[in-house]
Structure formats: C-alpha cells, structure tokens
Amino acid sequence: MGVAVDGRLLARALADPASVAELNGPGWQALLTMARAELLSATLAHRLDGIAKPAAAQRFLDDAKASCAQGRLVALWEVEMARRALGDLGVPVVLLKGSAFIAAGLAAGRGRFVGDLDILVPRADLDRVEAALLGAGWEWVKPDPYDDAYYRRWMHELPPLIHRERDRMIDVHHTILPLTARPTPDADALIADSIALPNGLRMLNSDDMICHAAAHLFADGDLSGGMRNLWDIHCLVDDFGVAGLAERARRHGLAPAVRRALRLCHALYDTQLPDGWARSGSDDELYLRRLTARDGWGRQTRPVTRLGFYARSHWLRMPPLMLARHLWTKWRKEAG
C-alpha cells in the first residue's frame, strides 16, 4: 500500500483541519475508516466543516454526524429519565464523561458518541439511589451473588443496571476509580465542588473532569479508545485552561496521570500548555505507539505493545493477591 499509516494521520487532521488538502483518494479512505474505528468520525466531521473535500468524503462525514446526533438525543433522554427518577431524592447526582459534556454543551461534546449513562453519587446515598432506579424501571444486568458481593465491596460503582423498556444501561459510581486501584481520588471533594446544571443535575468542575478523563485513560483498560479520551481532554483544556489543575490532581493522587495525559495531548493534538507543564516525558513514545495503533483498514495493530498495556491495566486495577483470588473463584465457578 505504500507509506505505513497509523493514528497520527487522524490526529493531524483533527489538530490541523486544513492539512487534509494534501490527501488523495486512498489517503481520505484511510482517514475516514480510521476515524470510524476510533469513534471519532463525527468529531472529524465537525472539525472539517467548511473545508473543501471530495463529495464522497462529505457524504461519509454527514452520515457520521447524523449517527452522532441520534445517539446524542438518546443519551440526553437517559439523562432526563434519570432526573425524573432521582430528582426528588435530595441527593447530588453528578453526570460523568460524555453525558456531562453534551448536557452542558461543551466543546468536548461536539461530535461525541455517548454510550451508557454514568453518574456519581455519595456512597452514603447509594441504597436510596438504587431503590429509586429499581422503582422506575431499571433492573440488574447480572444476578450473580459472587460478582455482586465483589462489586459492592470493591468496585467504584453499583453492579450494572439496565432499563427494562429502553434497554439502556446506567452505571452508578460512588468514586471514580475502583477502591482496589492505587490512586484514591477524593470522592467527597468531587461532589462538593461539582457544578449545578440547569436541569438540577450536576457535573464535575473542569479540573475534576480532566482528572477523571486522565484517570480512566491510564487506570481503566488497555488504552483502547485512547485517541478519543485524549481528544476529550484536549477540548477541556482548550475550553477551561489548566489553572488550579496541578493542585487538584495532586489532591486526587492523579498528578502523574494528568501530567502524562497533557503531554500526550500536546504530542498528538498540539494542545497548548502553559509554562510549568512538561511537553515530553519518559515512556511517552511507548504510549503514543499504543494510542496510534490503528491502520487505514480500521484494524488494531502493534499486538505486542497492546498486550503489554493489557496486562498492565489489570495489575493496576487490583493488587496481585486480590486478582489471583478473584480469578481463582471465577475459575472454580466456571469449572465446577
């Protein structure tokens, strides 16, 4: 095919929309397919609004925008139905991630495909929130007592709930990282310093949104979807700046994660960083290799790098002894 193509092609188009003028047919095909695979096709569509492009590329991007618009509508409806179920409890309900971005009309929400609804509530109010949701038509996804007990004791969220009519999931968190993971963010501060939305629900303040995105980028999963997470962070930094971020990140024990996230944003998307924020660091190249491991056919590439990150991510979520015990119990159940 010629020059090896990876996620940097997509990063460049997002960071510098005018650069697509250099693309030929195969280049456009690779860019569009890769954007779709990284769930960034609608984001790309918005970034390339008004830029001259082949008609077929415009159609592809218009379709992506249409897809995203419908997804956004459905996601906002879930937010509304959660509000109807929880609004009268007197409990602060904080929207997280994509749902928050679109509910608040942030740049990070533009072209964002939003999945399940994630909310954060005080740990002390979990029972009442759970009861209200069950009363309003949500039900448990997995009625398994071991998983349930594990979840409730160690995870940062209730076991997953799904609405019986609408078939959409809601994840109710009481902190933003598993209790078994190493950094332990200050959940009370996240909620206390959250911001009210017009509909009565809340969202994290901008520093906390960046901390949350960074925490999940590195602590949760093997960096797949990383290009999109970093684009979220890029938009948040662009919108709100980073004054107060360093101190807030230290408070949550997330300073290394946030610093690395910002360096990677700068490397991929040219995010403007003020003095005092490093632009490069050790291992960044390895992370960038993993993040951009996508080819023009939409395939994930660089299997050895990916495997390294996958193994790492499980180790981060649980101390080794707990992981062994958890896996052993699961194996026993499956085998016996």
Place this chain on the structure above:
Amino acid sequence: MATLYRAASPDSLIVVPVDLLTAIYHRASGQTHLMASPAPEILEALTEAPLDAAALLVKLRADYDLVDADPAALAARLDELVETGLVERR
C-alpha cells in the same frame, strides 16, 4: 395533594393519524409510539396544563365524549404513558 400529570410539549411530538391508530414520534426521546384511543386523547388533554387524575377524567368526558372512561382503566393508561416518558408525574 393529588399527583399531577403533565404531557410532553406539543412541539416535542409529531402526531400522524394512521387509520384507527395514531403514530407519535417523541423528539426528546427518539421513540415512536403507536397508540389507540384513549391514549392520544389523554396526551392532548394533558398538554395545556398539568391535571390530576380526577380532573383529567372530567375533561376526557367533556371534550372527547369518552362516556365509559373508568378511573381504574385511566390510572393504568397513565402509568403506561409515564413509563414511556410521554407523561411526567409532578
């Protein structure tokens, strides 16, 4: 104080009669509903202002000639409409 019921605003709904049934698209949710009487009439009756179940019954009898409207059946229809999100309890 009795529970009030409020319908989705008219500009959030596209209503198309299709022979004996009414097709309704709810813009806010992206959902499509196919309804038989008295559900479309209930929705229309609740549009101007929120009503409680008793007031709604009176209005349905007066405006729509629903002579055999029965409170238990009405309560069941209202529950269904609340579950779909077309009606909200206040």
Place this chain on the structure above:
Amino acid sequence: MRHVFSVAIGPVGFRVGSDWRGPIAALEQLYASYPKPQDGIADFTVRLFADRPWRRLFRPKVMIGGDFVLPEAAPLSLEHGLLAAEMAMNLQMALGQRRYLLLHASAVERDGKALVMTGLSGAGKSTLAALLMTRGWRLMGDEFALLDPATGLIHAFPRLISLKNEAIAVMESAAPGMFGPLLADTPKGAIRHLVPDTRSVAAMLEPARPALILFPTFGHDAATREVAPSEVFVRLTQASTNYVALAERGFTALTQLVVETPARAIDYPDTESAIAQVEALWASL
C-alpha cells in the same frame, strides 16, 4: 490487506479487503459491469480475514470484519467466501446506513413506479423480484429497498440476487443470465447468486415513486387482501434495521409511505400465479 475489490451498488460504495484471492476474483467477475465508488472513496469497508496467520492456508476460515461488525459471528469456509463478502456488505448496510431508510424488501420498477415486496425470509421476495426482472421489470434490489426521507422516493440497491434452494432451479430455467458458483451446504442451504441484468445495472441510480407495497406468502391458494396502513407501518418498522437510527427522518418518511401507498397481501401457490396477481394489481392502481 493483500487483495482488494471495490464497487458501487446504487448510491453506496464498498471496498472489500481479503486475505484470499478467491472471493475477490468471484466479486470481480460478477460485478464486472458495475461502476466504482465515487471519488475512489467507499462508504463502507469490509474485511475478510483469517483470525490466525496459519488459518490463511490450513483449513481456512473466513472471519468477517469491517466498519460495522456483529460480535461472535461465526466464520465461513473459504469456498463460501463470496457469500461471506455479500453478507458482510449487507451487514454494513444494516448497521451503518444513515442516509436512506432501509426496508427489508425486494423492489422492481416499471414506468418510474416501484413495487416493493416485503415479508419474512422464505416468502419469496427475492425469487419474485428475479422473475419479474425476466418479464420486463427493472430490478431495483432483492434484499433492501432504500427510502429517501427527503423525497419519499425508492432508490435501487441492486446487489447480486441471492437465490436459495428450490429457487435456484426456477431461475436457471427461467432465463439466461450470469450466475455465480453454486454454494452448497451453507447455513441456509444451497445458494447461488444471479447478476442483475444489464438494464437493471445501467439504471441503478434512477429512483422511483413507490406505488404498491406487497406482502407475498408462498404455499397457499391464490388470494388477495388489503393491508391497513397501521399494519404496514408496524411490519415495516420491524423489518427495518435502521428505522430507530434515522430518528425523526425515519418516522416522517415511513408514515408518509404507509399513508400514501396502497398495500396488499397475496397468497400464491406457485410463481406464475404470483406474477399474474402482481400484474392484475398493478393494472388496477
């Protein structure tokens, strides 16, 4: 990807990448008369791949990948590679099509008006469409009819006609045509593809106004009944894979279609009877 093929079918462009030459060779031969995607950019990408490197050669299993995939889909054997490619392209349409409302229906055209035939698998919509094609109708498609929300017109998607089991012999004797290989023992029985005729391929970008919706059922004495718009609405939404995804546009397009277009259900004992019923209904419109 080692072997690549691209094609435009109606308003949609596809590219197919494959670890094996075989499926690509079959596609090239059968779609030889079709144009390529506009600007060389495909709307959808499909991949036929071996999940392990040695699977490319040893007891090859064709995994289906692409822009839109179903998790845990079963692979096919290499001799069914053409079927895998067709299924994969259908899947891209089913999961990813956003410009047109997809009706799970066959469609044929005469005098600028479209006959749309829909119903469960096995009801005969592909076979009827293929037979009507041999009787002077233009084939618009055998699997999907595309409804344009902006205009209310039906657009053609004339991919290879998929004939199953008994229908294969029926079409082989009905008229000369370019057929693909006979694929025996597929999960759905025997399948053979028929290339739409020259006229249907040449006219594939011409839309048509929907004039009649038909619900054919095979295996009963001939009978016709009217189908009420509300029933048509329900059956078409159930049969459309992207109705929900199209949101408001889908609703307005479909309500307009069912309110404005007559619909009939026909029972037929054999294809000649079906064709006669179709011609009679068409003449009465």
